[in-house]
Amino acid sequence: MKSISIVFVLFVMLSMVYVIPSAYAEEDDDGDDREGFGEMKREREHQDEGIPIGTDIGNVILYGTIAAIGVSVAYTAFKIKSSKRKSSPKS
Amino acid sequence: MTSKKTNLRFIVFLTLLSLLVIPPTLAYADDDDEVEDIVENLGWIAVGAGIVANIPFIAMNKIRRYAIKTGSSTMQIGKQIKTVYKPILNFHIMLNSIGYFAGMTHGLMLSQHLDSVSLSLAIVMSVMMVSGLLLKYTSSRNSKIFGKLLHGQFGLVILLAALISLHVVIGND
Numbered sequence: 001m002k003s004i005s006i007v008f009v010l011f012v013m014l015s016m017v018y019v020i021p022s023a024y025a026e027e028d029d030d031g032d033d034r035e036g037f038g039e040m041k042r043e044r045e046h047q048d049e050g051i052p053i054g055t056d057i058g059n060v061i062l063y064g065t066i067a068a069i070g071v072s073v074a075y076t077a078f079k080i081k082s083s084k085r086k087s088s089p090k091s
Numbered sequence: 092m093t094s095k096k097t098n099l100r101f102i103v104f105l106t107l108l109s110l111l112v113i114p115p116t117l118a119y120a121d122d123d124d125e126v127e128d129i130v131e132n133l134g135w136i137a138v139g140a141g142i143v144a145n146i147p148f149i150a151m152n153k154i155r156r157y158a159i160k161t162g163s164s165t166m167q168i169g170k171q172i173k174t175v176y177k178p179i180l181n182f183h184i185m186l187n188s189i190g191y192f193a194g195m196t197h198g199l200m201l202s203q204h205l206d207s208v209s210l211s212l213a214i215v216m217s218v219m220m221v222s223g224l225l226l227k228y229t230s231s232r233n234s235k236i237f238g239k240l241l242h243g244q245f246g247l248v249i250l251l252a253a254l255i256s257l258h259v260v261i262g263n264d
Contacts, residue, residue: 050206050261058207061257065211065250069218072247076240080233 126200133197134262138255140190148183151176184227191220208261212254219247 051058151172158169198205198213219242226238241247 050204051208053205053207053210055207062207062211065214065254068246068250069214072241072244076237076244079240080236 130197130200131262133193133200137190137194137197138259140186140193141255144183144186144190148179151179184223187220187223191216206261208254208258212251212258215247215251215254219251 051061053059053062155169155172155176158165158172194216195213198209201209222238222241224238225234226242229235229238
């Protein structure tokens with residue numbers, strides 16, 4: 001019953017999460033009504049994207065993150081293993 | 092058994108309802124710009140949910156540990172915190188789940204602008220979420236310890252915060 005109430009509250013909050021952004025979405029820009037202006041704007045936005053995948057900095061960030069996660073998982077596993085070895089009696 | 096079945100049906104019903112309601116809302120929004128604004132706001136909601144869910148929770152844990160460590164005079168504070176621990180933990184789980192799903196929806200709907208920071212952020216968020224689920228739902232002792240150690244890794248928390256900051260800075264440019 002407790003888990004069901006958690007799920008229910010989660011559902012209500014999720015619904016709110018999807019409704020609130022719609023309410024705060026900005027109105028259309030009047031200047032964007034010209035024909036083709038939206039497409040040009042979108043094209044320009046595509047051109048100056050942050051740090052694309054495949055560039056040097058992009059690869060460093062991505063592989064660095066993956067390496068950091070790998071190191072964390074390995075460190076955690078090592079810690080568990082070493083604590084188990086300590087707790088088991090010596091033969 | 093019956094109550095478990097009813098719970099499962101209720102969860103399936105809510106999931107289906109969400110799937111039926113949310114995508115059409117976005118699909119029938121007036122135009123592309125409006126949809127993009129909604130999706131961008133979802134990102135801010137994810138950031139806000141993360142801050143509200145994690146900072147008080149981490150602070151509470153630190154205070155509790157400190158109170159227990161320092162001894163008898165502060166022990167009472169530690170005990171008081173222990174009584175509110177469960178509700179705050181549930182709040183932490185719920186808000187983080189909302190933040191995760193809002194963030195993932197934001198990422199999936201803006202996948203045309205995918206960059207390495209966003210991808211790294213999605214990976215770190217997923218690792219934190221999976222370790223949290225492992226911590227909450229597994230009964231095996233080893234998995235629980237593994238989940239606990241991985242979920243509380245300071246390095247991962249710092250990495251997540253750094254990636255969020257970088258993502259916000261790049262997104263605002």
